[in-house]
Amino acid sequence: MKNSGIKNIAIIGASGAIGRAFVEHYAASEEIGCIYACSRSPHEYNDSRIISIDLDLEQPDSIETAAAQIKARSLDIIIAATGILHADGDNPLQPEKSLRDINAEQLQRVLAVNTIGPALLLRHFLPLLKKDSSAVFGLLSARVGSISDNRLGGWYSYRASKAALNMLIKTAAIETRRTNKQAVIIGLHPGTVDSQLSKPFQARVPENKLFSAAQSAAYMAGVLDSVEAGDSGKCFAWDGKEVPA
């Protein structure tokens, strides 16, 4: 996606570590027309190019309403940076270590955020991508969603939710090719990034392998910039290498 000129962008999950870093990364560029920062926790920005939009992945109507608010302007880049791995509070959730830890409610919750929400994003946001020049939709997946790369096991619901997301991306890419030949839809693995999502699992990550969100967003922006129509449907890591299905 090597178009020059002013770009319009939507970032879903703008309140998260990686989503926020993407907003900041693109806001630092003068080539940006508008950034739609979508989140279930909206935020006031001190930059008139950034427009905050309400979007809760577990409220399908809010996804449709958010897309309708953007409809007037076609987009060059869409990034979905939402996701769940664990939760604290009244309704805690931990990735499963064993089959014994599997329960229906947890599976449903993780799939709702990591798979069903993004499926609805594909439905309502893909039509917003530009058709007259190349445009890209990147959805944050994870290397642990790779079936062939699964050597450690565990994390049943998270792995399954990301593997299913990768299939949705591939299937949407096949369909979209028929109507928007320039659109590229890809999954992204950000590396291990310092965030609320990864915090409890950082102990064994070597220091030089733990990226800041800003670092990872900059790497992934480079990937979004370099992919071409033939890459649509694939998943790429932060370094531009394809993650096997």
Ligand SMILES: NC(=O)c1ccc[n+]([C@@H]2O[C@H](COP(=O)([O-])OP(=O)(O)OC[C@H]3O[C@@H](n4cnc5c(N)ncnc54)[C@H](OP(=O)(O)O)[C@@H]3O)[C@@H](O)[C@H]2O)c1
């Ligand atoms: N960090 C890593 O090492 C790592 C590694 C591999 C893949 N990833 C993937 O990267 C993505 C971003 O992760 P992160 O590290 O930036 O995590 P994060 O800081 O926890 O951000 C997660 C984002 O998801 C949003 N979200 C959760 N449930 C939502 C819902 N129902 N509706 C709307 N938004 C919702 C959160 O919104 P609120 O702020 O409102 O809660 C937040 O914006 C995820 O898909 C994750 O699986 C991360």
